[in-house]
Amino acid sequence: MLIRRATHSTNLLRRFFGTAALLQEQPPESPLYLTYLDDFPKPDPKYAETIHAIPRATSGKNISAKERKAGRVPSIVFEAEDGQHGGNKRLISVHTNQIKKLVNHMGRSFFLSRVFDLEVRPDFESEDIVEKVRVLPRKLHLHAGTDAVLNITFIRAPSSAWLKVDIPIVFRGDDVSPGLKKGSPLNVINRTVKFLCPADIIPPYIDVDLSELDVGQKIVAGDLKVHPALKLLRSKDDAVCKIMGARVSDQKKSK
Template identity: 75%
Template sequence: MILCRSALARSLHHHLRRHYTAAAASAAVAAPAPSPDDPPSSSPFAYLEDLPRPDPKYDETILAIPRAASGTSASAKERKHGRVPGIVFEQEDGQHGGNKRLVSVRAGQIRKLVNHLGYSFFLSRLFDLEVRPEFDSDDVVEKVRVLPRKLHLHSGTDAPLNVTFIRAPSHALLKVEVPLVYRGDDVCPGLRKGASLNTIKRKVKYLCPADIIPPYIDVDLSELDVGQKLVMGDLKVHPALKLLQSKDEPVCKIMGARVSEQRKK
């Protein structure tokens, strides 16, 4: 059994390496030439011109301080002082954690980011995170790029209760549930005929190189007629993204009126 698992792991690693090598070559052809002023990067990946990229308007450094204790009472004490208990993990291959650091972040900053971006969009966006001895200190213990992995909100007030971050260096591959944004409903042939949109998926899970995590994916409804649907394989994404769900899973469908409803009219 151990030998079988080892062979399976080697096979999966070889498959992913081939996938990302081919995707990097494709991206290098499609991506615009870098500017001499661009900072050097260890990643072969870049956002493509015709695909969504993070809005620089929401670039922000999240400030954090070390947290010595964990547990229910310690977390309650942090919240009482306007802080959100958090954890920063290492997750370079998208599957395994490690290198854990306990931190606390400002509740007001997290709440502001979630309100501006939206809950799902907050969880698909990279941030710089600075760990300092105190929030008002100029000393930096650690500065790292992170992806928010989990965020728990209070059911009644939406106050952030705890947050988990994953370190996201350029070489990391991260599992991300990317939110979908539906567009083209104003010109959709099926909707203009009086049909309705059945939204089946709001997010789709991909394995993403850290440098090109999409903030969202556009779902184009502009050519769908009554009875037609889009599946996950129809979504237009960077070739380096690996879909972690079936490409045949439906995303949305244009539903016609029922016969009984048509007769009433």
């Protein structure tokens, strides 16, 4: 009887909210899933900014052009259906200057891996809040010639959500790397790596230490040190970077 009732409740949830709602509501397996740990990067509090938005009734090329002319960026907020793609969209517009400032200060890939509070008001001067949600910028469309922000896609990021995020890589230790000191170049193969992250602990970046990397050696995705709650969404053997050239031992074998 209990199993039958549980199955019935699950079917109802799927009918009304979709399978993603069930994924998002899974309880954390341990307290590690709820907090940042001291050994890993944390979001910089100086970028903890609330993004202001107003509702937008319709979409289309002409509407979007009018929004941009008025100093607003046409945007969409989706529910996180599978951690990456969304449904149940809400049309909004955000301040062009606010988004431009954030993107310029943080950098594009860092902006796209940062959770923000978003407040929707009837208009930008209003004191009334229609909706307040946490969101993750999913896509940022820039003008090819001017880098002007053309539109943004956000995805909701409640604490219960698991989100697929391309985390930026930050390389350190290049000044003492044996291979780089010998004059060999660093080949950066991937500047971001995709992980499935609990919404509350999305890292702002991943540190990659080059200080012991010699000629011919590489760092792969499986070598990356991240919060234990994060789940790698690519092969652990995929290369992140490599110091070009052959190692001395390989050169001896080829002779």
